Amino acid sequence: MTADLNAFIAADPADVARQQENLPPGPLHGLVVAVKDIIDALPYATTGGVLGWSRRPEADAEVVARLRAAGAVIAGKTHTNQFAYGIDGENPALGPARNPHDPTLLTGGSSSGSAAAVGAGLVDAALGTDTSGSLRVPAAWCGVWAIRPTTGSIPSAGVLPLAPSFDVVGPLARDLDTLAAVWQVIAADAAPLAPRAPDGLRVRVLEEGVTGCTPEVTAAVEAFIAALAGAGAQVERDTASTYLARAQAQHGGVQLPEASRSLRGILGDRLDVLAPDIRDRVLAGEQHTDAEYAAALEGVTALRGEVVAALGETDLLLVPCAPMGPVPPSTPAVDVDGGPRTVREALLSRSVLFSQVGCPVLAWPLLGPGGAPVAGVQLAGAPGADRRLLEQALGLARAI
Structure with a gap:
Protein backbone atom coordinates (compact mmCIF):
# COMPACT_ATOMS: atom_id res chain seq x y z
CA MET A 1 0.00 0.00 0.00
CA ALA A 187 -22.88 -8.65 -14.92
CA ALA A 188 -23.06 -12.48 -15.06
CA ASP A 189 -22.31 -12.37 -18.79
CA ALA A 190 -20.17 -15.41 -19.57
CA ALA A 191 -20.16 -15.44 -23.39
CA PRO A 192 -16.80 -14.46 -24.93
CA LEU A 193 -16.55 -10.87 -26.13
CA ALA A 194 -15.80 -10.39 -29.82
CA PRO A 195 -14.01 -7.11 -30.67
CA ARG A 196 -15.82 -5.18 -33.41
CA ALA A 197 -13.82 -3.51 -36.14
CA PRO A 198 -14.34 0.27 -36.15
CA ASP A 199 -14.99 0.53 -39.90
CA GLY A 200 -18.32 2.27 -40.24
CA LEU A 201 -18.77 2.80 -36.50
CA ARG A 202 -21.00 5.86 -36.08
CA VAL A 203 -19.82 8.30 -33.41
CA ARG A 204 -21.69 11.52 -32.63
CA VAL A 205 -19.63 14.15 -30.79
CA LEU A 206 -21.75 16.37 -28.54
CA GLU A 207 -20.08 19.67 -29.30
CA GLU A 208 -21.48 21.41 -26.22
CA GLY A 209 -19.28 19.11 -24.14
CA VAL A 210 -16.10 19.83 -26.08
CA THR A 211 -16.64 23.59 -26.17
CA GLY A 212 -15.43 25.37 -23.05
CA CYS A 213 -12.86 22.80 -21.92
CA THR A 214 -9.32 23.81 -21.03
CA PRO A 215 -6.92 23.90 -23.99
CA GLU A 216 -5.15 20.75 -22.80
CA VAL A 217 -8.37 18.76 -22.60
CA THR A 218 -9.63 20.11 -25.91
CA ALA A 219 -6.40 19.15 -27.68
CA ALA A 220 -6.42 15.62 -26.24
CA VAL A 221 -10.08 15.07 -27.11
CA GLU A 222 -9.68 16.41 -30.65
CA ALA A 223 -6.67 14.12 -31.19
CA PHE A 224 -8.78 11.16 -30.05
CA ILE A 225 -11.61 12.15 -32.39
CA ALA A 226 -9.13 12.38 -35.26
CA ALA A 227 -7.83 8.91 -34.39
CA LEU A 228 -11.38 7.56 -34.50
CA ALA A 229 -11.87 8.95 -37.98
CA GLY A 230 -8.49 7.60 -39.04
CA ALA A 231 -9.53 4.13 -37.90
CA GLY A 232 -12.62 4.20 -40.11
CA ALA A 233 -15.29 5.52 -37.74
CA GLN A 234 -17.90 7.88 -39.13
CA VAL A 235 -17.67 10.96 -36.92
CA GLU A 236 -20.49 13.49 -36.77
CA ARG A 237 -20.25 16.81 -34.92
CA ASP A 238 -23.55 17.65 -33.19
CA THR A 239 -23.57 21.41 -32.71
CA ALA A 240 -27.28 21.78 -32.07
CA SER A 241 -28.20 19.65 -29.06
CA THR A 242 -28.28 21.05 -25.53
CA TYR A 243 -28.56 17.75 -23.68
CA LEU A 244 -25.74 18.47 -21.24
CA ALA A 245 -27.03 21.85 -20.14
CA ARG A 246 -30.55 20.53 -19.65
CA ALA A 247 -29.31 17.55 -17.67
CA GLN A 248 -27.22 19.68 -15.35
CA ALA A 249 -30.10 22.09 -14.74
CA GLN A 250 -32.49 19.35 -13.61
CA HIS A 251 -30.15 16.82 -11.98
CA GLY A 252 -30.39 18.19 -8.45
CA GLY A 253 -34.18 18.05 -8.56
CA VAL A 254 -33.89 14.26 -8.45
CA GLN A 255 -30.57 13.63 -6.76
CA LEU A 256 -30.99 16.03 -3.82
CA PRO A 257 -34.29 14.65 -2.45
CA GLU A 258 -33.30 11.03 -3.13
CA ALA A 259 -29.93 11.47 -1.41
CA SER A 260 -31.63 13.13 1.55
CA ARG A 261 -33.96 10.17 1.95
CA SER A 262 -31.09 7.71 1.61
CA LEU A 263 -28.83 9.40 4.14
CA ARG A 264 -31.66 9.97 6.62
CA GLY A 265 -32.45 6.28 6.29
CA ILE A 266 -28.84 5.42 7.08
CA LEU A 267 -28.09 8.05 9.72
CA GLY A 268 -31.42 9.15 11.16
CA ASP A 269 -30.64 12.30 13.14
CA ARG A 270 -26.86 11.70 13.11
CA LEU A 271 -26.12 14.36 10.51
CA ASP A 272 -23.32 15.60 12.76
CA VAL A 273 -21.01 12.93 11.27
CA LEU A 274 -21.25 14.57 7.84
CA ALA A 275 -19.05 17.28 6.42
CA PRO A 276 -20.84 20.66 6.42
CA ASP A 277 -21.32 20.77 2.63
CA ILE A 278 -22.90 17.32 2.56
CA ARG A 279 -25.08 18.10 5.59
CA ASP A 280 -26.24 21.24 3.81
CA ARG A 281 -27.17 19.19 0.74
CA VAL A 282 -29.16 16.76 2.87
CA LEU A 283 -31.09 19.65 4.42
CA ALA A 284 -31.60 21.29 1.03
CA GLY A 285 -32.95 18.07 -0.43
CA GLU A 286 -35.53 17.90 2.32
CA GLN A 287 -36.94 21.21 1.13
CA HIS A 288 -37.95 19.76 -2.24
CA THR A 289 -41.67 19.12 -2.43
CA ASP A 290 -43.16 15.95 -3.87
CA ALA A 291 -44.46 18.01 -6.77
CA GLU A 292 -41.01 19.43 -7.51
CA TYR A 293 -39.47 15.96 -7.36
CA ALA A 294 -42.13 14.57 -9.70
CA ALA A 295 -41.55 17.41 -12.15
CA ALA A 296 -37.79 16.78 -12.12
CA LEU A 297 -38.38 13.08 -12.79
CA GLU A 298 -40.61 14.02 -15.73
CA GLY A 299 -37.80 16.16 -17.11
CA VAL A 300 -35.35 13.30 -16.76
CA THR A 301 -37.75 10.92 -18.49
CA ALA A 302 -38.24 13.33 -21.39
CA LEU A 303 -34.51 13.92 -21.83
CA ARG A 304 -33.82 10.19 -21.61
CA GLY A 305 -36.30 9.58 -24.42
CA GLU A 306 -34.58 12.14 -26.65
CA VAL A 307 -31.09 10.77 -26.03
CA VAL A 308 -32.19 7.15 -26.50
CA ALA A 309 -33.75 8.20 -29.81
CA ALA A 310 -30.44 9.83 -30.80
CA LEU A 311 -28.64 6.61 -29.90
CA GLY A 312 -30.97 4.82 -32.26
CA GLU A 313 -29.46 6.88 -35.08
CA THR A 314 -25.80 6.41 -34.12
CA ASP A 315 -23.65 3.86 -32.32
CA LEU A 316 -21.91 6.02 -29.73
CA LEU A 317 -22.14 9.48 -28.22
CA LEU A 318 -18.84 11.12 -27.27
CA VAL A 319 -18.34 13.69 -24.50
CA PRO A 320 -15.22 14.52 -22.44
CA CYS A 321 -15.25 13.04 -18.94
CA ALA A 322 -14.44 16.45 -17.48
CA PRO A 323 -13.68 19.92 -18.86
CA MET A 324 -10.32 20.09 -17.07
CA GLY A 325 -7.57 17.84 -15.78
CA PRO A 326 -6.78 17.07 -12.11
CA VAL A 327 -6.62 20.02 -9.71
CA PRO A 328 -5.10 20.46 -6.23
CA PRO A 329 -7.22 19.92 -3.10
CA SER A 330 -9.41 22.82 -2.02
CA THR A 331 -9.30 24.49 -5.43
CA PRO A 332 -12.05 27.13 -5.17
CA ALA A 333 -12.84 27.52 -8.87
CA VAL A 334 -11.67 26.63 -12.36
CA ASP A 335 -11.86 28.65 -15.56
CA VAL A 336 -14.03 26.62 -17.95
CA ASP A 337 -17.15 27.23 -20.01
CA GLY A 338 -16.42 30.92 -20.30
CA GLY A 339 -15.89 31.80 -16.66
CA PRO A 340 -15.03 30.64 -13.15
CA ARG A 341 -16.91 27.51 -12.04
CA THR A 342 -16.70 25.58 -8.82
CA VAL A 343 -14.89 22.27 -9.22
CA ARG A 344 -18.10 20.39 -8.42
CA GLU A 345 -20.13 22.34 -10.97
CA ALA A 346 -17.48 21.90 -13.66
CA LEU A 347 -17.14 18.15 -13.13
CA LEU A 348 -20.88 17.48 -13.06
CA SER A 349 -21.37 19.45 -16.27
CA ARG A 350 -20.14 16.60 -18.50
CA SER A 351 -21.21 13.55 -16.53
CA VAL A 352 -24.79 13.82 -15.29
CA LEU A 353 -26.43 13.49 -18.70
CA PHE A 354 -25.57 9.81 -19.01
CA SER A 355 -26.53 9.18 -15.38
CA GLN A 356 -30.01 10.38 -16.27
CA VAL A 357 -30.18 8.37 -19.49
CA GLY A 358 -29.03 5.28 -17.59
CA CYS A 359 -27.00 4.01 -20.53
CA PRO A 360 -23.64 2.22 -20.43
CA VAL A 361 -20.68 4.60 -20.62
CA LEU A 362 -17.03 3.75 -21.09
CA ALA A 363 -14.43 6.13 -19.65
CA TRP A 364 -11.43 6.00 -22.00
CA PRO A 365 -8.29 7.62 -20.49
CA LEU A 366 -6.23 10.03 -22.59
CA LEU A 367 -2.61 10.09 -21.46
CA GLY A 368 0.21 12.55 -22.02
CA PRO A 369 4.00 12.20 -21.85
CA GLY A 370 5.12 9.61 -19.35
CA GLY A 371 1.61 8.22 -19.03
CA ALA A 372 0.24 11.13 -17.00
CA PRO A 373 -3.52 11.61 -17.40
CA VAL A 374 -4.57 14.62 -19.44
CA ALA A 375 -8.24 13.93 -20.01
CA GLY A 376 -10.75 11.20 -20.68
CA VAL A 377 -13.64 10.67 -23.06
CA GLN A 378 -17.00 9.10 -22.41
CA LEU A 379 -18.30 6.74 -25.07
CA ALA A 380 -21.98 6.10 -24.42
CA GLY A 381 -24.08 3.35 -25.99
CA ALA A 382 -27.76 2.53 -25.92
CA PRO A 383 -29.27 1.36 -22.60
CA GLY A 384 -28.72 -2.37 -22.21
CA ALA A 385 -25.99 -2.46 -24.87
CA ASP A 386 -23.12 -2.83 -22.40
CA ARG A 387 -21.69 -5.88 -24.17
CA ARG A 388 -21.81 -4.19 -27.56
CA LEU A 389 -20.15 -1.06 -26.15
CA LEU A 390 -17.25 -3.11 -24.78
CA GLU A 391 -16.88 -5.04 -28.03
CA GLN A 392 -16.81 -1.77 -29.97
CA ALA A 393 -14.23 -0.35 -27.56
CA LEU A 394 -12.05 -3.46 -27.79
CA GLY A 395 -12.08 -3.14 -31.57
CA LEU A 396 -11.23 0.56 -31.39
CA ALA A 397 -8.39 -0.02 -28.93
CA ARG A 398 -6.78 -2.42 -31.37
CA ALA A 399 -7.11 0.04 -34.24
CA ILE A 400 -5.96 3.37 -32.77
Whole structure:
Protein backbone atom coordinates (compact mmCIF):
# COMPACT_ATOMS: atom_id res chain seq x y z
CA MET A 1 0.00 0.00 0.00
CA THR A 2 1.22 3.51 -0.84
CA ALA A 3 0.20 5.47 2.24
CA ASP A 4 0.72 8.93 0.78
CA LEU A 5 -2.04 8.32 -1.77
CA ASN A 6 -4.62 7.77 0.99
CA ALA A 7 -6.26 5.22 -1.29
CA PHE A 8 -7.18 2.50 1.19
CA ILE A 9 -9.42 2.92 4.23
CA ALA A 10 -8.87 -0.66 5.41
CA ALA A 11 -6.68 -3.51 4.17
CA ASP A 12 -5.72 -6.77 5.86
CA PRO A 13 -2.61 -8.48 4.40
CA ALA A 14 -3.34 -11.62 6.41
CA ASP A 15 -6.79 -11.89 4.88
CA VAL A 16 -5.36 -11.35 1.40
CA ALA A 17 -2.85 -14.15 2.01
CA ARG A 18 -5.60 -16.51 3.16
CA GLN A 19 -7.60 -15.78 0.03
CA GLN A 20 -4.59 -16.43 -2.19
CA GLU A 21 -4.13 -19.87 -0.63
CA ASN A 22 -7.69 -20.94 -1.39
CA LEU A 23 -8.58 -19.41 -4.72
CA PRO A 24 -11.32 -21.08 -6.73
CA PRO A 25 -10.71 -21.52 -10.45
CA GLY A 26 -12.41 -18.92 -12.56
CA PRO A 27 -12.01 -16.18 -15.16
CA LEU A 28 -10.51 -13.75 -12.60
CA HIS A 29 -8.21 -16.29 -10.90
CA GLY A 30 -5.66 -14.35 -8.82
CA LEU A 31 -6.83 -10.90 -9.93
CA VAL A 32 -6.45 -8.43 -7.05
CA VAL A 33 -9.48 -6.15 -6.63
CA ALA A 34 -10.16 -3.28 -4.22
CA VAL A 35 -13.68 -2.33 -3.13
CA LYS A 36 -15.12 1.14 -2.56
CA ASP A 37 -16.14 1.60 1.06
CA ILE A 38 -19.86 1.83 0.42
CA ILE A 39 -19.89 -1.79 -0.80
CA ASP A 40 -19.95 -4.62 1.76
CA ALA A 41 -16.88 -6.86 1.69
CA LEU A 42 -15.93 -9.17 4.53
CA PRO A 43 -14.11 -8.99 6.91
CA TYR A 44 -14.31 -5.20 6.80
CA ALA A 45 -16.81 -2.81 8.28
CA THR A 46 -18.55 -0.55 5.79
CA THR A 47 -18.00 3.06 6.88
CA GLY A 48 -19.02 5.09 3.83
CA GLY A 49 -15.85 7.11 4.37
CA VAL A 50 -17.36 8.55 7.56
CA LEU A 51 -15.81 8.72 11.02
CA GLY A 52 -18.41 8.00 13.67
CA TRP A 53 -20.60 5.66 11.64
CA SER A 54 -20.16 2.10 10.37
CA ARG A 55 -21.99 -1.15 9.88
CA ARG A 56 -20.61 -4.66 10.19
CA PRO A 57 -22.05 -6.70 7.30
CA GLU A 58 -22.93 -10.35 7.69
CA ALA A 59 -22.13 -11.16 4.07
CA ASP A 60 -20.42 -9.78 0.99
CA ALA A 61 -22.37 -7.59 -1.38
CA GLU A 62 -23.57 -9.69 -4.32
CA VAL A 63 -21.05 -8.06 -6.69
CA VAL A 64 -18.20 -8.93 -4.31
CA ALA A 65 -19.48 -12.49 -3.96
CA ARG A 66 -19.42 -12.81 -7.76
CA LEU A 67 -15.81 -11.60 -7.87
CA ARG A 68 -14.70 -14.10 -5.24
CA ALA A 69 -16.52 -16.96 -7.01
CA ALA A 70 -14.60 -16.03 -10.18
CA GLY A 71 -11.26 -16.34 -8.37
CA ALA A 72 -10.56 -12.69 -7.52
CA VAL A 73 -8.73 -11.61 -4.35
CA ILE A 74 -10.32 -8.76 -2.39
CA ALA A 75 -7.51 -6.44 -1.27
CA GLY A 76 -9.43 -4.05 1.02
CA LYS A 77 -11.76 -1.06 1.17
CA THR A 78 -10.99 2.22 -0.57
CA HIS A 79 -11.36 5.92 0.09
CA THR A 80 -14.53 7.71 -0.97
CA ASN A 81 -16.25 11.04 -0.59
CA GLN A 82 -18.56 10.65 2.41
CA PHE A 83 -21.36 8.23 1.44
CA ALA A 84 -20.26 8.71 -2.18
CA TYR A 85 -21.81 12.18 -2.14
CA GLY A 86 -19.10 14.08 -3.99
CA ILE A 87 -17.23 14.25 -7.27
CA ASP A 88 -13.76 15.51 -6.30
CA GLY A 89 -12.20 12.87 -4.00
CA GLU A 90 -12.01 15.19 -0.98
CA ASN A 91 -13.09 13.96 2.44
CA PRO A 92 -12.64 16.36 5.38
CA ALA A 93 -12.56 13.57 7.95
CA LEU A 94 -10.08 11.33 6.14
CA GLY A 95 -8.24 13.79 3.93
CA PRO A 96 -8.31 13.69 0.14
CA ALA A 97 -7.30 10.73 -1.98
CA ARG A 98 -4.10 11.61 -3.84
CA ASN A 99 -3.48 11.24 -7.53
CA PRO A 100 -1.03 8.39 -8.27
CA HIS A 101 0.64 10.41 -11.03
CA ASP A 102 1.07 13.54 -8.90
CA PRO A 103 0.14 13.34 -5.19
CA THR A 104 -0.33 17.12 -5.07
CA LEU A 105 -3.46 16.68 -7.19
CA LEU A 106 -6.89 15.15 -6.56
CA THR A 107 -8.17 11.88 -7.98
CA GLY A 108 -11.72 12.96 -8.63
CA GLY A 109 -14.50 11.10 -6.89
CA SER A 110 -16.39 9.66 -5.36
CA SER A 111 -14.67 6.38 -6.35
CA SER A 112 -11.44 8.11 -5.42
CA GLY A 113 -9.44 5.42 -3.64
CA SER A 114 -10.48 2.80 -6.16
CA ALA A 115 -9.11 4.90 -9.03
CA ALA A 116 -5.95 5.80 -7.10
CA ALA A 117 -5.24 2.17 -6.19
CA VAL A 118 -5.64 1.02 -9.79
CA GLY A 119 -3.68 3.96 -11.17
CA ALA A 120 -0.81 3.30 -8.76
CA GLY A 121 -0.67 -0.39 -9.64
CA LEU A 122 -1.62 -1.43 -6.11
CA VAL A 123 -4.44 -3.57 -7.50
CA ASP A 124 -5.44 -4.89 -10.90
CA ALA A 125 -8.99 -3.59 -10.72
CA ALA A 126 -11.47 -2.06 -8.31
CA LEU A 127 -15.17 -1.67 -7.72
CA GLY A 128 -16.70 1.77 -7.51
CA THR A 129 -20.12 3.31 -7.88
CA ASP A 130 -21.43 6.02 -10.16
CA THR A 131 -24.39 8.27 -9.39
CA SER A 132 -23.35 11.48 -11.14
CA GLY A 133 -19.93 10.64 -12.60
CA SER A 134 -18.20 8.94 -9.69
CA LEU A 135 -16.54 6.27 -11.85
CA ARG A 136 -15.88 8.31 -14.96
CA VAL A 137 -14.28 11.41 -13.42
CA PRO A 138 -11.72 9.60 -11.23
CA ALA A 139 -10.93 7.20 -14.09
CA ALA A 140 -10.05 10.15 -16.32
CA TRP A 141 -8.05 11.94 -13.64
CA CYS A 142 -6.10 8.82 -12.62
CA GLY A 143 -5.52 7.53 -16.15
CA VAL A 144 -7.46 4.26 -15.81
CA TRP A 145 -10.41 2.61 -17.54
CA ALA A 146 -13.94 2.43 -16.16
CA ILE A 147 -17.42 1.55 -17.26
CA ARG A 148 -20.67 2.83 -15.87
CA PRO A 149 -23.03 -0.08 -16.65
CA THR A 150 -26.67 0.33 -17.61
CA THR A 151 -28.59 1.48 -14.53
CA GLY A 152 -30.19 -1.51 -12.82
CA SER A 153 -28.06 -4.11 -14.60
CA ILE A 154 -25.69 -4.84 -11.69
CA PRO A 155 -26.95 -6.13 -8.30
CA SER A 156 -27.10 -3.42 -5.63
CA ALA A 157 -27.64 -5.71 -2.61
CA GLY A 158 -25.07 -4.79 0.03
CA VAL A 159 -24.33 -1.36 -1.46
CA LEU A 160 -25.19 1.85 0.39
CA PRO A 161 -27.70 3.84 -1.69
CA LEU A 162 -27.38 7.52 -2.57
CA ALA A 163 -29.81 8.43 -5.38
CA PRO A 164 -31.39 5.15 -6.52
CA SER A 165 -32.64 6.61 -9.81
CA PHE A 166 -29.01 7.03 -10.88
CA ASP A 167 -26.88 4.69 -8.71
CA VAL A 168 -24.95 1.83 -10.30
CA VAL A 169 -21.91 -0.30 -9.37
CA GLY A 170 -19.10 -0.59 -11.92
CA PRO A 171 -15.45 -1.54 -12.30
CA LEU A 172 -12.23 0.37 -12.88
CA ALA A 173 -9.14 -1.37 -14.26
CA ARG A 174 -5.58 -0.90 -15.44
CA ASP A 175 -6.47 -1.87 -19.04
CA LEU A 176 -9.51 -2.43 -21.19
CA ASP A 177 -9.23 -6.22 -21.31
CA THR A 178 -9.19 -6.45 -17.51
CA LEU A 179 -12.10 -4.02 -17.30
CA ALA A 180 -14.15 -6.13 -19.69
CA ALA A 181 -13.34 -9.32 -17.76
CA VAL A 182 -14.47 -7.82 -14.45
CA TRP A 183 -17.63 -6.40 -16.02
CA GLN A 184 -18.51 -9.82 -17.40
CA VAL A 185 -18.27 -11.36 -13.93
CA ILE A 186 -20.32 -8.75 -12.08
CA ALA A 187 -22.88 -8.65 -14.92
CA ALA A 188 -23.06 -12.48 -15.06
CA ASP A 189 -22.31 -12.37 -18.79
CA ALA A 190 -20.17 -15.41 -19.57
CA ALA A 191 -20.16 -15.44 -23.39
CA PRO A 192 -16.80 -14.46 -24.93
CA LEU A 193 -16.55 -10.87 -26.13
CA ALA A 194 -15.80 -10.39 -29.82
CA PRO A 195 -14.01 -7.11 -30.67
CA ARG A 196 -15.82 -5.18 -33.41
CA ALA A 197 -13.82 -3.51 -36.14
CA PRO A 198 -14.34 0.27 -36.15
CA ASP A 199 -14.99 0.53 -39.90
CA GLY A 200 -18.32 2.27 -40.24
CA LEU A 201 -18.77 2.80 -36.50
CA ARG A 202 -21.00 5.86 -36.08
CA VAL A 203 -19.82 8.30 -33.41
CA ARG A 204 -21.69 11.52 -32.63
CA VAL A 205 -19.63 14.15 -30.79
CA LEU A 206 -21.75 16.37 -28.54
CA GLU A 207 -20.08 19.67 -29.30
CA GLU A 208 -21.48 21.41 -26.22
CA GLY A 209 -19.28 19.11 -24.14
CA VAL A 210 -16.10 19.83 -26.08
CA THR A 211 -16.64 23.59 -26.17
CA GLY A 212 -15.43 25.37 -23.05
CA CYS A 213 -12.86 22.80 -21.92
CA THR A 214 -9.32 23.81 -21.03
CA PRO A 215 -6.92 23.90 -23.99
CA GLU A 216 -5.15 20.75 -22.80
CA VAL A 217 -8.37 18.76 -22.60
CA THR A 218 -9.63 20.11 -25.91
CA ALA A 219 -6.40 19.15 -27.68
CA ALA A 220 -6.42 15.62 -26.24
CA VAL A 221 -10.08 15.07 -27.11
CA GLU A 222 -9.68 16.41 -30.65
CA ALA A 223 -6.67 14.12 -31.19
CA PHE A 224 -8.78 11.16 -30.05
CA ILE A 225 -11.61 12.15 -32.39
CA ALA A 226 -9.13 12.38 -35.26
CA ALA A 227 -7.83 8.91 -34.39
CA LEU A 228 -11.38 7.56 -34.50
CA ALA A 229 -11.87 8.95 -37.98
CA GLY A 230 -8.49 7.60 -39.04
CA ALA A 231 -9.53 4.13 -37.90
CA GLY A 232 -12.62 4.20 -40.11
CA ALA A 233 -15.29 5.52 -37.74
CA GLN A 234 -17.90 7.88 -39.13
CA VAL A 235 -17.67 10.96 -36.92
CA GLU A 236 -20.49 13.49 -36.77
CA ARG A 237 -20.25 16.81 -34.92
CA ASP A 238 -23.55 17.65 -33.19
CA THR A 239 -23.57 21.41 -32.71
CA ALA A 240 -27.28 21.78 -32.07
CA SER A 241 -28.20 19.65 -29.06
CA THR A 242 -28.28 21.05 -25.53
CA TYR A 243 -28.56 17.75 -23.68
CA LEU A 244 -25.74 18.47 -21.24
CA ALA A 245 -27.03 21.85 -20.14
CA ARG A 246 -30.55 20.53 -19.65
CA ALA A 247 -29.31 17.55 -17.67
CA GLN A 248 -27.22 19.68 -15.35
CA ALA A 249 -30.10 22.09 -14.74
CA GLN A 250 -32.49 19.35 -13.61
CA HIS A 251 -30.15 16.82 -11.98
CA GLY A 252 -30.39 18.19 -8.45
CA GLY A 253 -34.18 18.05 -8.56
CA VAL A 254 -33.89 14.26 -8.45
CA GLN A 255 -30.57 13.63 -6.76
CA LEU A 256 -30.99 16.03 -3.82
CA PRO A 257 -34.29 14.65 -2.45
CA GLU A 258 -33.30 11.03 -3.13
CA ALA A 259 -29.93 11.47 -1.41
CA SER A 260 -31.63 13.13 1.55
CA ARG A 261 -33.96 10.17 1.95
CA SER A 262 -31.09 7.71 1.61
CA LEU A 263 -28.83 9.40 4.14
CA ARG A 264 -31.66 9.97 6.62
CA GLY A 265 -32.45 6.28 6.29
CA ILE A 266 -28.84 5.42 7.08
CA LEU A 267 -28.09 8.05 9.72
CA GLY A 268 -31.42 9.15 11.16
CA ASP A 269 -30.64 12.30 13.14
CA ARG A 270 -26.86 11.70 13.11
CA LEU A 271 -26.12 14.36 10.51
CA ASP A 272 -23.32 15.60 12.76
CA VAL A 273 -21.01 12.93 11.27
CA LEU A 274 -21.25 14.57 7.84
CA ALA A 275 -19.05 17.28 6.42
CA PRO A 276 -20.84 20.66 6.42
CA ASP A 277 -21.32 20.77 2.63
CA ILE A 278 -22.90 17.32 2.56
CA ARG A 279 -25.08 18.10 5.59
CA ASP A 280 -26.24 21.24 3.81
CA ARG A 281 -27.17 19.19 0.74
CA VAL A 282 -29.16 16.76 2.87
CA LEU A 283 -31.09 19.65 4.42
CA ALA A 284 -31.60 21.29 1.03
CA GLY A 285 -32.95 18.07 -0.43
CA GLU A 286 -35.53 17.90 2.32
CA GLN A 287 -36.94 21.21 1.13
CA HIS A 288 -37.95 19.76 -2.24
CA THR A 289 -41.67 19.12 -2.43
CA ASP A 290 -43.16 15.95 -3.87
CA ALA A 291 -44.46 18.01 -6.77
CA GLU A 292 -41.01 19.43 -7.51
CA TYR A 293 -39.47 15.96 -7.36
CA ALA A 294 -42.13 14.57 -9.70
CA ALA A 295 -41.55 17.41 -12.15
CA ALA A 296 -37.79 16.78 -12.12
CA LEU A 297 -38.38 13.08 -12.79
CA GLU A 298 -40.61 14.02 -15.73
CA GLY A 299 -37.80 16.16 -17.11
CA VAL A 300 -35.35 13.30 -16.76
CA THR A 301 -37.75 10.92 -18.49
CA ALA A 302 -38.24 13.33 -21.39
CA LEU A 303 -34.51 13.92 -21.83
CA ARG A 304 -33.82 10.19 -21.61
CA GLY A 305 -36.30 9.58 -24.42
CA GLU A 306 -34.58 12.14 -26.65
CA VAL A 307 -31.09 10.77 -26.03
CA VAL A 308 -32.19 7.15 -26.50
CA ALA A 309 -33.75 8.20 -29.81
CA ALA A 310 -30.44 9.83 -30.80
CA LEU A 311 -28.64 6.61 -29.90
CA GLY A 312 -30.97 4.82 -32.26
CA GLU A 313 -29.46 6.88 -35.08
CA THR A 314 -25.80 6.41 -34.12
CA ASP A 315 -23.65 3.86 -32.32
CA LEU A 316 -21.91 6.02 -29.73
CA LEU A 317 -22.14 9.48 -28.22
CA LEU A 318 -18.84 11.12 -27.27
CA VAL A 319 -18.34 13.69 -24.50
CA PRO A 320 -15.22 14.52 -22.44
CA CYS A 321 -15.25 13.04 -18.94
CA ALA A 322 -14.44 16.45 -17.48
CA PRO A 323 -13.68 19.92 -18.86
CA MET A 324 -10.32 20.09 -17.07
CA GLY A 325 -7.57 17.84 -15.78
CA PRO A 326 -6.78 17.07 -12.11
CA VAL A 327 -6.62 20.02 -9.71
CA PRO A 328 -5.10 20.46 -6.23
CA PRO A 329 -7.22 19.92 -3.10
CA SER A 330 -9.41 22.82 -2.02
CA THR A 331 -9.30 24.49 -5.43
CA PRO A 332 -12.05 27.13 -5.17
CA ALA A 333 -12.84 27.52 -8.87
CA VAL A 334 -11.67 26.63 -12.36
CA ASP A 335 -11.86 28.65 -15.56
CA VAL A 336 -14.03 26.62 -17.95
CA ASP A 337 -17.15 27.23 -20.01
CA GLY A 338 -16.42 30.92 -20.30
CA GLY A 339 -15.89 31.80 -16.66
CA PRO A 340 -15.03 30.64 -13.15
CA ARG A 341 -16.91 27.51 -12.04
CA THR A 342 -16.70 25.58 -8.82
CA VAL A 343 -14.89 22.27 -9.22
CA ARG A 344 -18.10 20.39 -8.42
CA GLU A 345 -20.13 22.34 -10.97
CA ALA A 346 -17.48 21.90 -13.66
CA LEU A 347 -17.14 18.15 -13.13
CA LEU A 348 -20.88 17.48 -13.06
CA SER A 349 -21.37 19.45 -16.27
CA ARG A 350 -20.14 16.60 -18.50
CA SER A 351 -21.21 13.55 -16.53
CA VAL A 352 -24.79 13.82 -15.29
CA LEU A 353 -26.43 13.49 -18.70
CA PHE A 354 -25.57 9.81 -19.01
CA SER A 355 -26.53 9.18 -15.38
CA GLN A 356 -30.01 10.38 -16.27
CA VAL A 357 -30.18 8.37 -19.49
CA GLY A 358 -29.03 5.28 -17.59
CA CYS A 359 -27.00 4.01 -20.53
CA PRO A 360 -23.64 2.22 -20.43
CA VAL A 361 -20.68 4.60 -20.62
CA LEU A 362 -17.03 3.75 -21.09
CA ALA A 363 -14.43 6.13 -19.65
CA TRP A 364 -11.43 6.00 -22.00
CA PRO A 365 -8.29 7.62 -20.49
CA LEU A 366 -6.23 10.03 -22.59
CA LEU A 367 -2.61 10.09 -21.46
CA GLY A 368 0.21 12.55 -22.02
CA PRO A 369 4.00 12.20 -21.85
CA GLY A 370 5.12 9.61 -19.35
CA GLY A 371 1.61 8.22 -19.03
CA ALA A 372 0.24 11.13 -17.00
CA PRO A 373 -3.52 11.61 -17.40
CA VAL A 374 -4.57 14.62 -19.44
CA ALA A 375 -8.24 13.93 -20.01
CA GLY A 376 -10.75 11.20 -20.68
CA VAL A 377 -13.64 10.67 -23.06
CA GLN A 378 -17.00 9.10 -22.41
CA LEU A 379 -18.30 6.74 -25.07
CA ALA A 380 -21.98 6.10 -24.42
CA GLY A 381 -24.08 3.35 -25.99
CA ALA A 382 -27.76 2.53 -25.92
CA PRO A 383 -29.27 1.36 -22.60
CA GLY A 384 -28.72 -2.37 -22.21
CA ALA A 385 -25.99 -2.46 -24.87
CA ASP A 386 -23.12 -2.83 -22.40
CA ARG A 387 -21.69 -5.88 -24.17
CA ARG A 388 -21.81 -4.19 -27.56
CA LEU A 389 -20.15 -1.06 -26.15
CA LEU A 390 -17.25 -3.11 -24.78
CA GLU A 391 -16.88 -5.04 -28.03
CA GLN A 392 -16.81 -1.77 -29.97
CA ALA A 393 -14.23 -0.35 -27.56
CA LEU A 394 -12.05 -3.46 -27.79
CA GLY A 395 -12.08 -3.14 -31.57
CA LEU A 396 -11.23 0.56 -31.39
CA ALA A 397 -8.39 -0.02 -28.93
CA ARG A 398 -6.78 -2.42 -31.37
CA ALA A 399 -7.11 0.04 -34.24
CA ILE A 400 -5.96 3.37 -32.77
